[in-house]
Amino acid sequence: MTVQANQEAPATWALEIEGLKKRYGSGFEALKGIDLRVREGDFFALLGPNGAGKSTTLGIVCSLVNKSAGKVRVFGHDIDTDLAGAKLNLGVVPQEFNFNQFEKVFDIVTTQAGYYGIPLRKARASAERYLRKLGLWDKKDTPARMLSGGMKRRLMIARALVHEPRLLILDEPTAGVDIELRRSMWAFLEEMNRNGTTIILTTHYLEEAEALCRNIAIIDHGEILRHTSKKELLTQLHVETFILDTDQSLATAPVLEGFETRLDGEGAVEVDVEKSQGLNGVFAQLDQQGIRVLSMRTKSNRLEELFLRMVEDNARQGEVTP
């Protein structure tokens, strides 16, 4: 297991987690003493397969889950000694829809502001601002149950932002959202981050983490496998797989010296390329064999490839552990 803390020492940590453990009543140990730090202003991804401990970690930070041991601080506010201070700095967008389905959109957002002690007039203004930004203002009098899935997700984001938290936590914010809406939500979150809001997200769309986040932690079986910058992480990806669409109907994969190749349907070739090799050799050899490349794409996004390898390695290590 490799755990690397962010090396730079910023003025403020948005989130500090030390030795966090969670054992559920069933005896299942969801977190085995994780350490995690997110700097102020960061766009941070917490990645991991299902059941890895992502939601448990975020649940503890949001005080929806009781921890078994460890320390959590939000902008320096310890949740054991100054829970209200921590909560005031925190906005949460959970994975599941968790609003009253019978209440109207505007009421849901203003009520949430009220829970943070924001007076009604200010709460209404803030609710209007975020509902407009998220394209929900024309639905303000609609009961939440009448909204589409994408609108419900945006409603939860508006609700989480209404008290203008410094740290926004999003658990699978774009699950089940179509590509167009996902892109618009990315743009919105990037704008929030540019304006100073620290963002932590979990996502199954690794493309999302690669596009948005600067720092990443990978968690599996309740342990942090990596905690570093996206840039640093991607340098660890030695091999990428490309799919080349050719102008020929190939019966077997062309043999390319120094590269591993496989057929990927008629006329498409999968090629594993090490970082040090570059792609020129692939094109030169195909050209020599009279095969023209019509188009090219990566098999999966880079982070996804790396993520899968790490999780698979971790699973293999787990299998041989007595």
Added chain:
Amino acid sequence: MTASAILTAFLTIVVREIRRFTRIWPQTLLPPAVTMTLYFIIFGNLIGSRIGSMGGFDYMSFIVPGLIMMSVITSTYANVVSSFFSMKFQRSIEELLVSPTPNWTILAGYVVGGMARGLGIGLIVTLLSLAFTRLQIHNLPMMVLTVFLTSALFALGGFINAMLATKFDDISIVPTFVLTPLTYLGGVFYSIELLPEFWQGVSMINPILYMVNAFRYGILGVSDVNPYVALGMILVFIVILSVVSLRMLQRGKGIRH
């Protein structure tokens, strides 16, 4: 949180609770009004006219305080237990749990929200009763204090029930099998003087008997029990249930993993 922020959070919960039960008024406000009107007509007028006097008053006047109290108790309890359990069920309780609202403010918000419905129903039933009898107030402070404290007590009871409930069946067990029998046997329709001595003794362990009688004392000036003892008892129960509720909230019983 500052005191004014806590007050805002408290009022937000109360307003949301009031908005909830007024939005579904055919389920919350109308049924007790209809039921109590039927009680007044059937028990008060039709049957009551053959019963004669009870406790020195005509039967209609005798049962009105008990019926008001019965509607307050059941409505307050039902409001808190159903509202809080629905929030648990829909997980919208998480909206409150992630916020900095202190636990005691959450509890107070639900209790006052439940009291708003219970006392509102009490007022509706009182107004309806004026169509059948003349109400003369014997001791206004006693009447008001009893109905407020009783309402607060049953709001707390509903809150604990909702915290413990894991399915919808669990929120109807107590009202059906505990509250209703205790209320009917709590001297709403009769004076316990009519019972044999043994059953009078048994009745004395029914807490609702004390509340109904204290309230009846406030209106009619008659009671089977000492109304001041009754008030003291309600206060003690309020303190106990408040402590239990707050401890449950603190531990996150049924609402945090």
